[in-house]
Structure formats: C-alpha cells, structure tokens
Amino acid sequence: MAANRGVVYLEPGKVEVQNIDYPKMQSPNGKPIEHGVILKVVSTNICGSDQHMVRGRTTAPAGMVLGHEITGEVIEKGKDVEFLDIGDLVSVPFNVACGRCRTCKEGHTGVCLHVNDDRAGGAYGYVDMGGWVGGQAHYVMVPYADFNLLKFPDRDRAMSKIRDLTMLSDILPTGFHGALNAGVGVGSTTYVAGAGPVGLAAAASARLLGAAVVMIGDFNPQRLEHARKMGFVPIDLSQHDRLGEQIAEVVGQPQVDGAIDAVGFEAVGHGGKEQPAVVLNQMMDITREAGSIGIPGLYVTEDPGATEKAAQSGNLSLRFGLGWAKAHSFHTGQTPVVRYNRQLMQAILHDRLNIAEIVNAQVISLEDAAQGYQQFDSGVASKFVLDPHGMLGAA
Template sequence: MRASVLREVGADLGVEALADPRPGYGEVLVEVAACGVCHTDLHVMKGEVAFPAPCVLGHEITGHVAELGAGVSGLNVGDRVACSFIMPCGRCRHCVRGHEDLCETFFAFNRLKGTLYDGTSRLADLDGKPIAMYSMGGLAEYAVVPATDVFPLPAGLDLNNAAILGCSVFTSYGAVKNVARLGVGESVAVVAVGGIGLNIVQMAAAFGASTIVAVDVSAEKLALARELGATHVVDASEEDAVARVREITGGRGVDVAFEALGAATTVETAIGSVDDGGRVVLVGIAPAGVTARLNIAHVVRRKIQILGSYGARARTDMPAVLELAATGRIQVDPLITDRFDLDGAGAAYRALDERRIVGRAVVDVKPKD
C-alpha cells in the first residue's frame, strides 16, 4: 500500500510503498478514505513531542471496513466507519473506570513506542522493518485499528469530511461535556479558534451556552467562529483580550474559559478571563517543557479551577459525537477549509505550521466522491 512516511524528525513526509497490514485479534483493517490534519502530528514532525521514527502519522480517520480480525463482532466488511485518536484497550485500570481518555495501555504502547497492544506495529517496509504507528497511522491507504475504536458512520454524513470527528470534534466534546461540564446558560470564552477551538465554539452552543466569546488574532478564524455560534469575537492583536472579555460580561468574566492552542500567552489570557469560581479548561497541546505563569493568590482567592482535558472516552463519547453531527446539532462541512491528497500531506503540514489553515484540513487518501 501507499503511505506517507516520516523518516526522521525535521524531514518532510514522503509517500512510500509499505507492506499491506493485516489485523490481529480484536482488530479491524480499515481502507482509509480521509485523515484529518492535526497540530499534534506537527509537534511530532518538529521533534516537540517525542515519538519513534520512521513512522506514519495521522490519527483521525474515516473509511470502509476491509477485514475483520478474529474475535470482532458488530461490524461487517464494507461498513462506513469513523475512528478516534484515542484507541482504548478496555482493560486497564482507567478504562474499566470509564476514563478511556487516560488509557494506560494506549499511552505506554502507542504514544511511547508506536505499536499496538501486543508490542508490535502493524506497519512495515517491504523488507519487513517496522514502521511506528501514531494512533492508527492514518496517512496511509489502510490502517489497523482496535475494534474498541471503530464506529459505524451514520448515513448522511460525508465520508471524507467526517474524518475530523475523530480528534478535532471528539476532543472538543470531551472538553465541553466531560471536563467543563458546561451548563445551559453559562458564559464561555474560547481562546484560540483554530481547528479545535472552532469546534469548542459550536459544541458550547450545542450545549446551551448563553454567551460565547471567541478570541484569536486572525480575522478569518474569528469570522468562521461567528458562523459556528460565537456571540462575540475579540481580536487579540488589536485589543486587550482579557479586558474585552470582562467588558462583554459586565466586568465579571466568563464561567468557563477554554484554551485551545497550547501557548503560555493564551493560557494566561484564559486564566485572566474567568469569573470568581470559574473554570479554565486547557485543551491545546504544547511542545514539551512549555510553561505558563499564574498569579497564585488570584487563583486561590478567586477559587479558580484549572483543568486539563485530553480527548474524550471513545466507546461512550464517539457515538455521541456522531449523533450530534448526524442530527445537525454540530456542523462538519463548514469547518473544512483546505484539502490535500496523500502526495500533498507534507504540504498540508507546512501550511498548518505557517498558520495558513483557517479551519481544519483533510487529506483525502481516496478521492472524495
């Protein structure tokens, strides 16, 4: 099969011929239709997040079931499916407590070693040398995915566009519902409205937020945030974002501030934007070692909660995300502002690095119907 391979940190992606993968017990072979372009992959490419190389990146996919491994039920060859970036083992201490976003097996085997849960990768060169998998390694014509992370795609959803449901939308759902526990009528600020921040905007609207303030330095992104449900926008390149958020909310600040970039300045903006007793939910992944300052007395005296959010719970939350999209409570198609083919995957990540992607980009591994 053809796959986009990262041979070493700092190198460009190049399409190569790899051995056709096969699913093991409890696994599904997916013929990939499309793969979302995510900043976390870019962190790996730049060496900001440690991961083995050579590897195949790409961690939010859609496609068709091509083959079922032994022990898999509830799916059929040919089914349209979507997969999230967290692939729960279903057996570790966190999974059995319903906290699949903390799956120890996923982090120990996949995120540290680039393998599935028997300690081996399903990807290899034609001469048999292993290629690491970042999640399922979705920038390829085929991907092997644990059956715990393969979900039927509702009719009516565009197969290729729906790829972004597996990370961008999935992560936003986890942040809004599970971590912030956003209540109807609460006020929200979303600091940095890129691919994930835009989804937090529309997810907050879907869960009944009364005021949704989008903060960014890009007029294009702020305009798209308005289309997706933001009631107010703040251009942080032109005005003091914290002061403006507080002005919008009558001097109080918002009930919940989401930070969706992973930078010290945006984290500090989020902390400064919340009301007394407010929640700050950190969603953006920062390069290893990045820290942010906080006024300890302010956080303590104002009873501010600072919460981390990483993804969501695949087996319970991915079906809910698919339902939200299928019923139109959240939108998918307007979020996709850029498309690339598999040969153009390297160009996609260069565009992302240069902040030329307004919403979310998708790599169409198979041409879009």
C-alpha cells in the same frame, strides 16, 4: 496484498508521502492480535497536534507514519472481532484503548493502561503514544476493534456527510470535552482561546450546549474573520493586552463563566514572543470565582524547541495561586473520544452540527499532504482532510 502509502515525518519542517508496509495484525512489539481490523482509509485529517511534531517541538523520531484522525472501511478482521463486518464504515477514536483495564472501564480511554509500554495512553502515529502506526495512509490496522470503533448506521447517509463525520475521530469530541469541562450550559458566557480547528470545534460545542455568547480570541485575522462568519464573537488579541477589558466590552464585565484553552504549549504573547503559560494564566484571570477551565490544548512533558529552559521539560510559569484563590476547576488530558462520539454523530446526522463548515474543511489528496501541512502551519483558516482513495470527492 495492496500497496500502501503514508505520510512520514522526516525531520523538523519536512514530511513526505512514501511507500510503507501494509498493516499487519500485530501490536507494535510484534505480538499477534486477533481483536483488530484493517481499514481502507476513507478520510484522515491533518491535526494541530501533528504540527507540533513536524515543527520539531517533540521527541518524535524520523520515519514515524503520522495520523490519528481516521475514518475507514473494514476490509479485514481478526477472529475475535464479533460485532463488526467487512464493509462497515467506521470512525476511529484517536485514543488506542483496550476497553478492559481500570481506566478504560471508568471511561478514561485517553489513559488506557495496556496499550503503551512506557506510560498510560496510546494514539496512532504520535510520539510516546505506544508506537501504533498512523493512519495518514491508504490502509491502517486498528486494535480492540469492537471496543474502539464507532460504526455508522447507514453507509450512504454517512458518505453524504463524510466531511462532517471525519471530525468525530478527534477535534469535535476534543472541543466538546473542553466545553463540558469548562462548565458550559444554557446561558453561559464562554471564552475560547485559539481560533484554529479545535477552538472552533469547542466554540461550536459551547453553542450546542446552550451558551449565550461564545468569544474566540486569536492574533490571526483570517481565522478571526472566519469565526465571525460562523457566528462567534472574535476577540482580536493584537489590539489589546488586557483580555478582561475586551471581554467586558462584549458581556459587560471582565470575566466569563468558563474558559477553554485550545492553544496549548506553543502559545505566544504580545510581540510574538513564545510564552507557554500565557493562555493558562489568562484563563485564570478572566474566569469567574468557582468557574471551570477546560484545557483540550496540548501540553507535553518534553519540548526540545522551547525558548524557556524550564518549559523544555514541561515546567511552566503558572500563576496557580490565582486559580487556587478563585476556586477554579482545571481539566486536562487526552479526550476520551468514545465517551462522546456516538452522541455527536447523531447531532451531525440530524443536522444539528455543521462542523465541516465551521472548521472550513478542505479536502485534498494524500499525495498533497506535504502542501497541506505547509498551508496549515502558515495559519490558514482551514482544516485539511486527506482523501487517500478519492472517496470523498466521489461522495
């Protein structure tokens, strides 16, 4: 049995790469399973959602192995796995889903009813998501493998684009889900809040869907400059407190067809003060009547670090009456990755979507994960990809 190491959350602001148990074919409650596989992790990414936990903004327990963005090679499989073979290279949706319950059969794999004893929905290495061990490690176990895993059709071709394909586990489908839910189509005017990796993935998705103009708003000058280089229209939120006026300078009117919130509950307003509802309220202000708002940004039921008491239990000061009066559609929740990842894989393999360049993917070793977390938290315009076995460097 090979040794295993993984990124472990210790306390707010601190993670460490430690020796961890080699994965077993069993559920978090110890029940043996035969529908799973063990993967040798080829790549695994640091996500903004991980940062929420590491900052102490959730109830994540010390000792949790992090990581829900996983690409790997099948090295062991249970006897109930029929359609995957040893050596297959696969993308792992961050949703843990059974494929058998009512919501999974309806395509809502982000709220699977069977993989979490406490509530609907499961994920690897994430608080309140069922206790599934994370994949920022050398090896990880994936349940319900036939349903969950996306097999790459050609290993050599996949490895040649592995920096792009590693984004299929979360941020690319998440950005695409946000763009679709914002009603983006040919000729749309679109605004994306947040120029981090998910915001850039949403912007890239909007462009893929035919948007005429894609604006990205942020306070971070480095991220805005990178967005500009990638062909999006940067909106510097530090220069103005009236977003509609900034949008009017670009499209001639203070509204857009659809908006995407890629920021979530740690949003800040002018002056640097945290205002967890500020982005959602801005979305309602700038989105046209009968328009749609996609919300791939994370909102939580418990936020112990919130500055507003109500927000500590997930209650936000929304101007919901405005959204109601304008007949807006709101779309929230975990992205059902399996709904989109095959199509997006094809877009990558056929050179329609250079997502690694768009999110500025930076490959680092697993042992350097703590430094990657620190740099990402400082606001650098990069997406950090961990390379546990040196396979990306070789590719």
